[in-house]
Amino acid sequence: xxxxxxxxxxxxxxxxxxxxxxxxxxxxxxxxxxxxxxxxxxxxxxxxxxxxxxxxxxxxxxxxxxxxxxxxxxxxxxxxxxxxxxxxxxxxxxxxxxxxxxxxxxxxxxxxxxxxxxxxxxxxxxxxxxxxxxxxxxxxxxxxxxxxxxxxxxxxxxxxxxxxxxxxxxxxxxxxxxxxxxxxxxxxxxxxxxxxxxxxxxxxxxxxxxxxxxxxxxxxxxxxxxxxxxxxxxxxxxxxxxxxxxxxxxxxxxxxxxxxxxxxxxxxxxxxxxxxxxxxxxxxxxxxxxxxxxxxxxxxxxxxxxxxxxxxxxxxxxxxxxxxxxxxxxxxxxxxxxxxxxxxxxxxxxxxxxxxxxxxxxxxxxxxxxxxxxxxxxxxxxxxxxxxxxxxxxxxxxxxxxxxxxxxxxx
Numbered sequence: 098x099x100x101x102x103x104x105x106x107x108x109x110x111x112x113x114x115x116x117x118x119x120x121x122x123x124x125x126x127x128x129x130x131x132x133x134x135x136x137x138x139x140x141x142x143x144x145x146x147x148x149x150x151x152x153x154x155x156x157x158x159x160x161x162x163x164x165x166x167x168x169x170x171x172x173x174x175x176x177x178x179x180x181x182x183x184x185x186x187x188x189x190x191x192x193x194x195x196x197x198x199x200x201x202x203x204x205x206x207x208x209x210x211x212x213x214x215x216x217x218x219x220x221x222x223x224x225x226x227x228x229x230x231x232x233x234x235x236x237x238x239x240x241x242x243x244x245x246x247x248x249x250x251x252x253x254x255x256x257x258x259x260x261x262x263x264x265x266x267x268x269x270x271x272x273x274x275x276x277x278x279x280x281x282x283x284x285x286x287x288x289x290x291x292x293x294x295x296x297x298x299x300x301x302x303x304x305x306x307x308x309x310x311x312x313x314x315x316x317x318x319x320x321x322x323x324x325x326x327x328x329x330x331x332x333x334x335x336x337x338x339x340x341x342x343x344x345x346x347x348x349x350x351x352x353x354x355x356x357x358x359x360x361x362x363x364x365x366x367x368x369x370x371x372x373x374x375x376x377x378x379x380x381x382x383x384x385x386x387x388x389x390x391x392x393x394x395x396x397x398x399x400x401x402x403x404x405x406x407x408x409x410x411x412x413x414x415x416x417x418x419x420x421x422x423x424x425x426x427x428x429x430x431x432x433x434x435x436x437x438x439x440x441x442x443x444x445x446x447x448x449x450x451x452x453x454x455x456x457x458x459x460x461x462x463x464x465x466x467x468x469x470x471x472x473x474x475x476x477x478x479x480x481x482x483x484x485x486x487x488x489x490x491x492x493x494x495x496x497x498x499x500x501x502x503x504x505x506x507x508x
Contacts, residue, residue, distance in 0.1 A: 285429055
């Protein structure tokens with residue numbers, strides 16, 4: 098049966114060669130490595146610091162609201178582009194947390210079934226064949242993937258520590274700028290943990306205006322900031338509403354990854370274009386989930402408790418990594434610690450890539466991390482590891498340190 102379809106698959110997916118590639122997606126490699134480690138060492142607990150999902154479930158008040166709303170007859174209908182109450186709650190949230198006023202919920206906000214579909218649909222609104230997307234790397238690939246699906250091209254903006262993990266717009270060639278229509282940025286950044294500054298966002302607005310580029314700011318970690326740093330929205334920069342949109346998710350700040358709810362806010366014309374594509378793509382998130390999300394957006398103390406936990410874990414993790422020889426720093430935001438991979442081990446092992454080190458770490462120490470080789474050899478530790486108490490957090494970090502010490506790493 099499969100032979101019948103071999104030459105029917107779209108070229109964007111590989112055409113006749115679809116399914117024949119031997120390349121394995123990075124996160125699939127990690128999944129396989131974890132399974133192999135568990136099988137080889139069934140008596141050793143895997144320390145999973147690669148996972149990018151909160152270890153806490155959604156708050157009881159959110160779950161209770163869903164349970165109450167799920168059976169109500171009025172919630173059974175298609176939600177299409179969202180219920181007004183959710184848009185209003187999102188506007189209230191942006192004002193309360195980020196100080197953004199003068200948002201018209203009807204014109205500036207539309208919900209999404211999580212931020213991932215939003216990031217997939219936005220290129221459909223702007224990219225024609227031959228247009229270029231500027232995107233930061235390392236980073237989340239969905240917008241770039243869809244740009245390529247549409248016949249567009251992708252120009253990577255590498256994030257280096259020497260530039261505080263901000264893109265260097267001066268290094269974009271003139272011929273690339275001429276064809277650039279869209280730019281994807283993400284702060285606090287996954288995986289570097291870098292947080293944006295008001296000055297950087299102002300620079301982005303100026304750059305976008307000058308070059309007529311639409312900005313997509315992906316902000317799932319924007320409320321997760323530490324040590325007195327206040328959450329910062331791209332839309333708080335003067336002129337940002339004119340040049341782009343910001344994509345918010347309840348997954349990280351409210352521990353609601355599987356609930357699939359978020360929203361896009363910004364330029365009314367861009368939001369309307371997204372709503373048009375969305376209207377032809379899905380029929381909206383279940384109304385009961387939207388109503389549960391409203392409760393989350395009203396209870397920002399949920400995020401406060403989450404931030405307190407992650408901050409505490411970062412203090413433990415960074416101290417341990419530094420003692421092990423890593424040049425670790427507490428990030429400005431997100432729940433990731435991004436560090437240079439070691440050169441090898443004192444026993445003569447050499448790591449030619451972060452991928453090699455990450456595989457070695459899970460094989461030899463049963464510690465899972467995520468490697469990044471896009472802009473240097475780095476690995477990402479996450480503080481979303483399983484631990485039910487402060488004592489367990491100390492125990493997990495202590496065990497991680499003991500296992501890595503045995504490797505005798507060289508930097």
